[in-house]
Amino acid sequence: MGQRTPLYDAHLAAGARLVDFGGWDMPVHYGSQVEEHHSVRRAAGAFDVSHMCVVDLTGDGVRPFLGRLLANDVGRLTRPGKALYSCMLREDGGVIDDLIVYFIQPGFFRLVVNAGTADKDLAWIRSQAAGHAVEVTARRDLGIVAVQGPDARAVCTPLLPAGCPAADLAPFSATACGDWFVARTGYTGEDGFEVILPVGALPGFWSALLAAGVRPCGLGARDTLRLEAGMNLYGSDMDETVTPLESGLAWTVAFSDGRDFIGRAALEAQLAAGSVRRLVGLLLEDRGVLRSHQRVVTAAGEGEVTSGTFSPTLSRSIGLARLPAAAGDRVEVDIRGRLLPARIVKPPFVRHGRALPGILETTEESKP
């Protein structure tokens, strides 16, 4: 038996099918993964993501410590409430985890890290914090609910603590409301909130969301939504064996500020050596479904699908793949022994409910 969030009984009551995810028993769907996906694209859905771990960093040394710990530059977080996405790297540039860091107030930052990596992340952060004036606190007393979709903010706002200024939040920023914390962030490509709240308040908030018509959504829909949105999944699209540069995450690595962040030298050496593999979006042109670990054949050598699924919004199969640097625009994917044509496209595939320009059009023209 895995770990359970405080909403475990509520999930069972709602008909959830549970799976193991990073050591946690989590809902994969509540009946129909595809319907849950469409609910988020068209209205609003709620995800229990309390398996993810909130880590609070406090003390006078926090900002310089994060400047060393994270590949992205927390110096960009100039105003309280701003959020930043970053990788946390090993010295050799391998990705320990990807995370969101929130600047709450001077001397107080909050990280949200993945469930399956939380223990190793904490061990790493604590080991690196030695010598810095930083206190590291894992907040297992907090749960997280993501409310996502075009209607999400309007439905969710009245259910937040009275006086919570969440309605005024700009994208990718957050605000505290007493012991709640509300961020306008997400993992779906839609608008919405991620609400961090005391575990005792979790069941009441969850049932209020459902009573307001928000559909409960499982990790299955979360995966198809994030892949349509072109977002990486730790453990599938990147891990400790690859760097952000070969994971489509070069945009999250801040070299220009001259900081000596952990992994910097390794990344610079990789760039200097050249021919860095790249993570690209794939659209399968034939019928079938891209799946992780399928072999990709390109003119410049072989690569591998790192994430693949059927896109409910596009009714086509999409994926991410790590390919040789010189791979052209057209590749073939080995699906059960047959090589099927796929086209390299620039993620995201879908944003705010619609296919992005260039994702489908070229394919239509290329049909015989």
Add this chain to the structure above:
Amino acid sequence: MSQVPADLRYTRSHEWVRQLPDGSVEVGITDHAQAALGDLVFVEVPEGGRTVGSGDAFAVVESVKAASDVYAPIAGEVISGNDALATRPELINEEPYGQGYIARLRPGSAAEIEGLLDAAQYTAHLASEA
């Protein structure tokens, strides 16, 4: 509770077999199987003329989540795959025992069908797996 029609035969791997008056059979996956797989988005059916052995992987059903093999419940020759599934894989979710059948086969031996589970045995098998 998943449906288990009384007039069909079943396998432990959740396929069903319907005997037709002309001696051929329809095969598909059970209501329990489609529910466990979730929304189906792609189905690869066998081509007519192919000879299959009992237990051979002869079709693939893919949900949003994963790909799964479908095993031939009996040996025989494929008469035709259900081509409607190419454009409407969800037929398996909607009518697993009807329009969502996977293929028609000409059985190698009628006796092999008699060796499959009947509805009561399959229901007991489902209960034992639960």
